[in-house]
Amino acid sequence: MADEKVNKHEFDLDSSQWYLNRELTWLEFNRRVLHEGQDSRTPLLERVKFLAIVGSNLDEFFMKRIGGLKQQVGAGVRSLTVDGRTPSEQISECQDVVRDILQQQETLETELFGLLAGQGIRIISYQHLDKDQKKEADRYFHDNIYPLLTPQGMDPAHPFPFISNLSLNLLVVTRYEHDDHTFLNRIKVPTGVGIPRFIKIGSGHCYIRFEDLIANNLTIVFPGLLIESCALFRVTRNAITEQHAEKANDLLAVIETALRDRKFAEIVRLEIEEGMNPTHRGMLAAELGIDEGQDVFTVNGIIAKRDFFQIASIDRADLHFSVHQPFDHFRLSGESRNIFHIIREVGSILLQHPYESFDTSVQRFLREASQDPKVLAIKMTLYRTSADSDIIPCLLEAAKNGKQVAVVVELKARFDESANIRWAERLEEAGVHVTYGVVGLKTHSKVIFVVRRDFDGLRRYAHIGTGNYHAGTARMYSDLGILTCDPIIGEDLTELFNYLTTGYAPDRHYQKLLPSPRVLKKELLEKIDREIALHGEKTPGRIQFKTNALEDKDITAALYKASMAGVQVDLIVRDSCRLRPGIPGLSENVRVISVVGRFLEHSRIYYFHNGGEEEYFIGSADIMKRNLEERVEVITPIEPPELRAELRKFLDVEFNDQRNAWEMQSDGTYIQRNGEDQIGSHEKFIRQAEKRLSDAQRLFKLKKKKIIKRKKGMIKK
Structure with a gap:
């Protein structure tokens, strides 16, 4: 050497x-x-x-x-x-x-x-x-x-x-x-x-x-x-x-x-x-x-x-570990209202699985879409699912209820090929429009797209996630997702599904989403270069990625360049990682950690300080050549300030984990942290989800009491 x-x-x-x-x-x-x-x-x-x-x-x-x-x-x-x-x-x-x-x-x-x-x-x-x-x-x-x-x-x-x-x-x-x-x-x-x-x-x-x-x-x-x-x-x-x-x-x-x-x-x-x-x-x-x-x-x-x-x-x-029963998301807890009304009211909802329930959020979203008479169309990508999931029954019910249903089934999902063939055949028999994606590319994105006739016209709703639509892994994998009715994201998803169902992409334009293979890698490299250009004493640059793997050479080389320019690069990489941190002059501004605990780390987050105009993205893509160049992936921006704050807290907890985090050394070996705090990030996320729900329930009870008092004339309006 x-x-x-x-x-x-x-x-x-x-x-x-x-x-x-x-x-x-x-x-x-x-x-x-x-x-x-x-x-x-x-x-x-x-x-x-x-x-x-x-x-x-x-x-x-x-x-x-x-x-x-x-x-x-x-x-x-x-x-x-x-x-x-x-x-x-x-x-x-x-x-x-x-x-x-x-x-x-x-x-x-x-x-x-x-x-x-x-x-x-x-x-x-x-x-x-x-x-x-x-x-x-x-x-x-x-x-x-x-x-x-x-x-x-x-x-x-x-x-x-x-x-x-x-x-x-x-x-x-x-x-x-x-x-x-x-x-x-x-x-x-x-x-x-x-x-x-x-x-x-x-x-x-x-x-x-x-x-x-x-x-x-x-x-x-x-x-x-x-x-x-x-x-x-x-x-x-x-x-x-x-x-x-x-x-x-x-x-x-x-x-x-x-x-x-x-x-x-x-x-x-x-x-x-x-x-x-x-x-x-x-x-x-x-x-x-x-x-x-x-x-x-x-x-x-x-x-x-x-x-x-x-x-x-x-x-x-x-x-065993103490029993963990996923909590309802605080926005969706105890709600008898239509889920689309809730999403329309708040704009976007960030989901954290398995800390928050997959069933009462994602599966509820699809379940209500299949039954809601105002829903006209449902489109989704299906990479892996489970026999005990509501996903397939909901799609079948939606088709039965006369909705336009289109599903992109990835037949080449390794070790799930047989199951996906069965799902595809069953869906086709029910009249669902089934396609197998784009020739030469795996469809790895995690997207549900719903078109609904609201009181003011057609509105597009979506779920975009980092994990598969699989009820079993949703209890074991740490994933993120967003429920949103952002109109621009809706327009982008219309383009995406037209691409997936036709295979044609020459003139497709995306305003917010960063799909691969045409857009994502180019955008990541440009954003890294932008971080280098904006880096200075008053606005120090920072890049933070959370991913399962960092394998792509071009992205790795770009992160080296960012480090050499003085940009702080913080990486949470679950398994494969080509980059060597801590080499003087080359990667001294890079730290790499891996978190291993009771749940399998599976979420992907991309953060850029961007001169103070911070950007957060989540989605299905790892930083691997195959994900960036040979698969259809979807990365979405997270723009609402309250959701960005949740992601910031999420990243901070993991970067500061003293129980389940391992620090990568420049030779590729790892040393486990052994700080005084012996509560790992997964346990902290459980507690945070519980607190979000209890705080919301307490606030709801206070509002309810005030309403009752008003009705009784105990306080003036």
């Missing part, structure tokens, strides 16, 4: 040394998540949850990121990333980090097992069950599991079987009693059929693993044979299989084909149980077509740690 203490004019911002690797910084984020599981201040079952989250994240990392890198290697790609690495170098470095994280997971797993046992929650092996427990377990196996098993032999007459993605499999070696010849067999553990991974034994909280119960009843499966050995393994397959469609009406078939292809995609990881025979390990690697030295991971503990979500969901209030 070159000497970093050089004159600011000597920095070459094209040099790879100033940019961190996207994949490696994302893995660093998972270290921070894992730390929440390692932290004794975190309630016990929440610690188990964080262990499961890391397991789930790593599964997705191999399917998406390692899978994509392996495709590049297979295609002979040798070009370097912004940070100067080839695809093969990234794979090697990432796998080294993953192995270290895996070791920490295993250590934590052992610790948590001991702590859980101390609370009467035991996950034990079959061998440690007492006689009565074994009888109960064996009876459960005979009644519920044995009929589902399909052992498959592996010999010249029975070729090596297909191993599905993320399935648990037992490699069983058998032989006859007086014969040394052994037989190889595979048994797929039939998960996803209503049998939990951890099977409860007895009336308390004693659990045995699904595969452990099978392994100890193999003499029933292979009668007359001796069981030489039994070891668990699991494969992870590449999820990057989609093809490109030239026409939107071909996209549905293309996605369906890609989903089928994914089932048979290249294997990118093999996990094996510790103690597996080395010969069998080598055989599996050879049959699966992977590099035994690079792609095989030996797991000392439970394979598929994502299944610990089951244990984390045990109903023990004393071992």
Whole structure:
């Protein structure tokens, strides 16, 4: 590494040394998540949850990121990333980090097992069950599991079987009693059929693993044979299989084909149980077509740690975070009035989820729109939603009620393709106008657009958010949204939906919204340059971004330039971050923090001091090349002073978090803050939401009392 203490004019911002690797910084984020599981201040079952989250994240990392890198290697790609690495170098470095994280997971797993046992929650092996427990377990196996098993032999007459993605499999070696010849067999553990991974034994909280119960009843499966050995393994397959469609009406078939292809995609990881025979390990690697030295991971503990979500969901209030029931937004609480009347009266409402209820705000907005006879049209983007959400039923009801309903469904939302195909087909059957966005671009924006005939003519109402229209994640993700009837935003959304439903954009003009791919990146770069130009002693420049990822090189370089010009740059970046803060002369005016707590950070905020004429924006876009250049995103300004004040308070709380915030160092590592204030920002946001509601209710009661007094003639008008 070159000497970093050089004159600011000597920095070459094209040099790879100033940019961190996207994949490696994302893995660093998972270290921070894992730390929440390692932290004794975190309630016990929440610690188990964080262990499961890391397991789930790593599964997705191999399917998406390692899978994509392996495709590049297979295609002979040798070009370097912004940070100067080839695809093969990234794979090697990432796998080294993953192995270290895996070791920490295993250590934590052992610790948590001991702590859980101390609370009467035991996950034990079959061998440690007492006689009565074994009888109960064996009876459960005979009644519920044995009929589902399909052992498959592996010999010249029975070729090596297909191993599905993320399935648990037992490699069983058998032989006859007086014969040394052994037989190889595979048994797929039939998960996803209503049998939990951890099977409860007895009336308390004693659990045995699904595969452990099978392994100890193999003499029933292979009668007359001796069981030489039994070891668990699991494969992870590449999820990057989609093809490109030239026409939107071909996209549905293309996605369906890609989903089928994914089932048979290249294997990118093999996990094996510790103690597996080395010969069998080598055989599996050879049959699966992977590099035994690079792609095989030996797991000392439970394979598929994502299944610990089951244990984390045990109903023990004393071992969880205090229960959080989202509060109604104070503007919408206890209101029997039409929601459109409320929005029209106040202009705009800022929503903070999960602190404020998704159901009584966003879902209420759509629900009332579907029923209100004055609503003429509803248009929305749909990236992800959930089966228990009101979103689809509301859209169906709106169509039934004769409203014009148009939905842009993103079929290429990773791992939600099947669900989105089902929603799209169901909506089309009900007469909803369904499109799949613009060819070559993912539609990632979060927008509901409603046209209503008000007393004074047509008026446009909207919700623009940072999170998906998904009732489940709305309880777990920290997101922002705005309900508004701003007429100019309404005009912009008319343009946006015309673009999404036609694919044509040459002359579209936006007055307030900053959509991508045509506008947003250009505007962000111009606003950063403007901040540099306006920076001075009397009006010091300041830029504050809150985003999930900072990956785009151009924006990163622009922020470096702002720092070199003296502008203070404050960044809250959840996971991947290319920028290196704190380098003298280059980024000494930049600080980067990451917040990890009980909710997943997901909101995006963009702030510019702008010489005192402050600007705030929220929306769906992260600062990634794909979001800025290859997706349809929507960023909206927040203009009402009272809403800006709420965003200022939100940012200040996070930047000053002393419990859940981590400070990024110039080499890409992080140090957790450990201040005296041990209440994290998520808990503070809960308290703030409660206070906003209680203050509004108290004010409402005072007004009501005054009205009653007036009516009784106790006070004069």
